[in-house]
Amino acid sequence: MNPSSKVVYITFDDGPIPECTPLVLDILSKYGIHATFFMVAENAQRYPELLQRVREEGHSIGNHTYHHLRGCKTTKQTYMQDIAVAKQVLQTSLFRPPHGRMTCSQKKALREAGYQIYLWDVLTHDYNPKYTPEKMLRIVQRFTRNGSIIVLHDSLKSKDRMLQALPQIIKWLQAEGYTFQTLK
Ligand SMILES: [Zn+2]
Numbered sequence: 001m002n003p004s005s006k007v008v009y010i011t012f013d014d015g016p017i018p019e020c021t022p023l024v025l026d027i028l029s030k031y032g033i034h035a036t037f038f039m040v041a042e043n044a045q046r047y048p049e050l051l052q053r054v055r056e057e058g059h060s061i062g063n064h065t066y067h068h069l070r071g072c073k074t075t076k077q078t079y080m081q082d083i084a085v086a087k088q089v090l091q092t093s094l095f096r097p098p099h100g101r102m103t104c105s106q107k108k109a110l111r112e113a114g115y116q117i118y119l120w121d122v123l124t125h126d127y128n129p130k131y132t133p134e135k136m137l138r139i140v141q142r143f144t145r146n147g148s149i150i151v152l153h154d155s156l157k158s159k160d161r162m163l164q165a166l167p168q169i170i171k172w173l174q175a176e177g178y179t180f181q182t183l184k
Pocket of ligand 1: 064
């Protein structure tokens with residue numbers, strides 16, 4: 001994003017789930033910041049109260065497909081249909097492909113359908129048990145620049161490490177003078 005202003009975008013993929021999302025929201029609220037949640041629509045449909053809470057607290061919502069489909073292993077037609085169903089649930093045109101990948105024809109079809117596609121430039125590896133919260137913080141410290149999009153995971157697999165690292169990451173970014181915006 002814009003490299004001339006000291007802004008970062010924190011994003012959470014794969015939620016919402018009751019074991020994790022409320023805790024993420026409490027942390028964001030404590031530090032007074034907003035983030036973008038790329039939701040798996042199947043989860044959002046199962047937990048509509050979480051979808052509503054994320055929206056009511058001023059965060060942005062993005063589409064991460066209905067079934068967390070891997071684009072490269074899915075036909076364009078199936079991929080587009082799955083995303084269209086997710087859009088009905090999530091009411092957003094922001095999109096992030098699961099696993100950060102899709103085919104060129106899927107990307108083209110999504111752009112033509114009016115989706116804004118966002119990947120990331122700072123990957124914390126929070127889903128990887130070999131990455132401690134301290135190591136995640138060091139990645140953020142090393143790679144964050146103006147306009148960076150940081151990805152974390154609102155999932156059972158990442159939960160413990162991510163929830164420990166998140167306050168440290170926010171505190172460091174705030175101390176460095178970054179402000180936080182949501183993707184639009
Ligand atoms: Zn994902």
